[in-house]
């Protein structure tokens with residue numbers, strides 16, 4: 011916005027001028043990213059390898075679809091997060107740039123191609139996610155289960171972390187996924203209770219908690235994540251961490267919200283590295299087993315390291331150490 015327009019809009023009344031200055035300062039703050047948000051530029055041989063693999067296997071990645079700031083770093087390390095069930099989502103979250111609309115028909119050949127891509131990438135820890143498929147009676151649970159089984163069949167020593175939607179709260183769908191035995195069940199709360207409707211639109215705080223609770227009740231390692239800087243207040247973060255700790259969620263990720271396009275919700279504030287460190291300490295004090303907290307942290311960012319404590323002990327849900335029942 012041109013500065014002249016700002017003056018025109020706020021007028022010359024001292025009070026509105028003051029509000030205008032605050033508005034302008036906030037606008038500048040949001041346009042100019044702080045230095046700790048500079049991400050690596052994509053490039054290098056591993057990056058090219060991942061790109062070719064994704065294209066040749068007709069796969070989608072959340073790295074590309076969600077404009078993830080870590081794409082340069084992750085792909086240069088030879089890792090990517092595959093997004094199954096297409097690239098069109100039936101939901102319209104106001105923080106997410108993935109296209110909303112009528113998805114294509116289910117591609118039953120996808121699980122085999124994902125399994126093969128994981129083999130070629132040589133991953134030891136695979137993170138798979140999907141768009142929400144509220145158009146399907148099972149929400150896509152069957153494809154989820156087939157993908158987990160295919161990846162495990164082709165890569166028997168792989169740790170499989172699934173970042174799933176809420177399946178509209180249908181327990182049968184969640185159970186179809188859990189029956190396929192992923193190593194880590196991740197479902198993101200994304201934000202605090204008050205902001206669920208404006209941020210996630212079709213999702214509910216308690217329905218997401220229920221997903222994590224049900225997985226925990228079946229003995230799975232659970233993981234969730236929150237974006238900070240989207241309008242939440244300090245006491246609301248504290249309340250959310252308390253709720254999740256009470257449910258004995260194992261792994262927590264905290265990262266900075268970044269506005270993908272001007273049509274999406276604005277960034278409310280830049281959370282400093284010191285504040286991220288403080289929330290990490292708080293999460294660990296509340297009893298989370300692991301917490302990754304930093305501006306560029308995303309659910310799948312260095313996911314192998316985030317979950318090492320759990321995956322090192324093998325199939326925790328089958329009675330190993332490390333989980334918080």
Ligand code: SF4
Pocket residue numbers: 072073074078079080081082084085089090091308309310311312
């Ligand atoms: S953080 Fe996750 S989504 Fe982002 S580039 Fe890395 S693997 Fe992809």
